Amino acid sequence: MAGRRDVLLAREKGQSNLGSRIFVAVVIGVLLGCVFAFLVPHGLVSSNRLFHDRRIEIPDLQIGSSTCESPEHVNALKVDILTVTQKNSEYKKQIKSLMEKLRLAEQGKDHAQEQFVMLGENHKVGPFGTVKGLRTNPSVIPEESVNPRLAKILEEVAIYKELIVALANSNVKKMLEVWFTNIKKVGIPNYLVVALDDSIEEFCKSNDVPVYRRDPDEGIDTIAKTGGNHAVSGLKFRILREFLQLGYSVLLSDVDIVYLQNPFDFLYRDSDVESMSDGHNNMTVYGFNDVFDEPAMGWARYAHTMRIWVYNSGFFYIRPTLPSIELLDRVASRLSQESKSWDQAVFNEELFFPSHPGYNGLHASKRTMDMYLFMNSKVLFKTVRKDVKLKKLKPVIVHVNYHPDKFARMKAVVDFYLNGKQYALDHFPDGSER
Numbered sequence: 263m264a265g266r267r268d269v270l271l272a273r274e275k276g277q278s279n280l281g282s283r284i285f286v287a288v289v290i291g292v293l294l295g296c297v298f299a300f301l302v303p304h305g306l307v308s309s310n311r312l313f314h315d316r317r318i319e320i321p322d323l324q325i326g327s328s329t330c331e332s333p334e335h336v337n338a339l340k341v342d343i344l345t346v347t348q349k350n351s352e353y354k355k356q357i358k359s360l361m362e363k364l365r366l367a368e369q370g371k372d373h374a375q376e377q378f379v380m381l382g383e384n385h386k387v388g389p390f391g392t393v394k395g396l397r398t399n400p401s402v403i404p405e406e407s408v409n410p411r412l413a414k415i416l417e418e419v420a421i422y423k424e425l426i427v428a429l430a431n432s433n434v435k436k437m438l439e440v441w442f443t444n445i446k447k448v449g450i451p452n453y454l455v456v457a458l459d460d461s462i463e464e465f466c467k468s469n470d471v472p473v474y475r476r477d478p479d480e481g482i483d484t485i486a487k488t489g490g491n492h493a494v495s496g497l498k499f500r501i502l503r504e505f506l507q508l509g510y511s512v513l514l515s516d517v518d519i520v521y522l523q524n525p526f527d528f529l530y531r532d533s534d535v536e537s538m539s540d541g542h543n544n545m546t547v548y549g550f551n552d553v554f555d556e557p558a559m560g561w562a563r564y565a566h567t568m569r570i571w572v573y574n575s576g577f578f579y580i581r582p583t584l585p586s587i588e589l590l591d592r593v594a595s596r597l598s599q600e601s602k603s604w605d606q607a608v609f610n611e612e613l614f615f616p617s618h619p620g621y622n623g624l625h626a627s628k629r630t631m632d633m634y635l636f637m638n639s640k641v642l643f644k645t646v647r648k649d650v651k652l653k654k655l656k657p658v659i660v661h662v663n664y665h666p667d668k669f670a671r672m673k674a675v676v677d678f679y680l681n682g683k684q685y686a687l688d689h690f691p692d693g694s695e696r
Contacts, residue, residue, distance in 0.1 A: 397627055398532050399583040404509030413508050419454050419472045424511040426453035429498050432461045434517050440672045441517045442471050448521050496605040499594040506582040516576035518668045520675045523658040529579055533627040534586045537578035538636040541571035547633045575606040577661055585626035640664040647687045
C-alpha cells in the first residue's frame with residue numbers, strides 16, 4: 263500500500279509542476295505582447311507604406327491603359343481576336359466531328375457487338391429463345407475519290423453522315439417549293455436537292471436551298487430534262503449510288519411530300535432499307551396471312567399465302583452497306599433494260615423475292631415505317647381525316663402519292679396541320695376525280 267501511495271504522490275507532483283510551467287509560459291507571452299505593442303504601435307508593416315505602394319501601382323496601370331488605346335496595340339488586339347476566332351471555328355469543327363463519332367458509336371454499339379459475334383468463325387448456340395441473327399450489315403469503307411466535289415458538299419450539309427435527298431426538274435417546281443419551305447419551317451438543316459436542269463439549280467440557289475448539279479451524263483441528262491415523274495424517279499437509283507459509296511446514309515424523298523416533323527428523330531437505323539408503305543391499314547402495311555380458297559381441291563381447298571403491300575420507292579432510308587448498293591445496282595440495271603418497267607415494282611421485287619432456281623435473291627434487311635407517322639395520302643384521306651382521335655395525331659410526313667392533284671392537296675395538308683384550318687381537307691374526295 264505504501265508503494266502505491268508513493269507512486270500516486272509522485273504523479274500528482276509531476277502534474278503540479280507541468281501546470282506551473284504552462285502558467286509561466288502564458289505570463290511570459292502576455293508580457294512580450296505588451297512590450298511589442300508599446301514599441302511598435304503600427305505593427306511590423308506600416309499601413310501607410312502599403313497604401314503608398316498601392317498608389318505607386320496606379321500610375322503604371324494608367325500608363326498601360328493609354329498604351330492599349332494606341333493604334334499599334336489596337337491592331338495587335340484585332341489580330342489576336344482574328345486568330346482566336348479562327349481557332350474557335352476549328353474547335354467547333356473538331357467538336358462536331360467528335361460528337362458525330364460519339365453518336366455513331368452509341369448508336370452502333372449494340373449492332374457492332376452483334377456483327378462481332380455473328381461474323382466470328384465459330385458460333386456457340388445459346389439457351390432457347392436467346393439466339394438472334396445479324397440484323398444490321400456493316401457500312402462500306404467510304405471512297406471520296408468517287409466524287410470529290412459531291413464529297414465536299416456532303417461534308418458541309420450532312421449531319422451524322424445522313425441527309426435527305428430529292429431529285430427535281432422544272433416539271434415539279436411548284437411542289438419543290440412547298441417541299442423545301444416546310445423542311446425549313448420544321449428546322450431540318452441536312453437536306454439536298456439534286457438539280458436535274460439549270461432552272462432548278464438557279465431556283466434553289468435563289469431560295470438558299472442546298473443544291474447539287476451532277477456532271478454532264480448523256481444517259482441521265484436526257485431523261486432528267488424531259489422525263490415525266492416515273493422516268494425521273496427511276497434515275498435516283500443510279501444517282502444515289504455515289505452517296506452511299508461516300509459513306510452517307512440517305513433519306514430519299516420525292517417532292518410531293520410535306521414535312522411536319524424531323525424524320526431523323528423517328529428512324530431505327532437497324533436495317534439496310536427502312537421504307538414507308540403503300541398500305542392503308544395494319545394488315546396491308548405490316549403483312550398478313552391471306553388464305554386462298556380453291557373448292558375444287560376438296561379437303562385441301564385452303565392454301566395460306568403471305569401478303570404485304572409494296573414499299574414506296576419515293577420515301578425510304580437507305581444505309582451505306584453492300585446489300586444496299588447491290589439493291590441500287592439491280593434496280594438501275596433492270597430499269598435500263600426494261601423500258602416499260604415501273605421503278606417501284608422493280609424496287610420491291612428485288613427487295614422481297616427469294617432465291618430460287620435461276621435467280622439469286624438479295625440478302626438485304628428491311629424495316630417498315632409506322633404508317634401513321636410516315637403517312638401516305640390514302641391513309642390520310644380515307645381514314646385519318648374522318649377519325650376524331652386520329653386527326654389529333656401529327657405525322658412526321660405526308661406523302662401525296664395516291665392522288666394526281668398533288669399540289670392542291672399538299673397545300674391543304676399544310677393548312678390543316680400547320681395553319682390550324684380544321685376543314686382544309688374536307689372538300690377533297692377519298693380517291694381521284696380523274
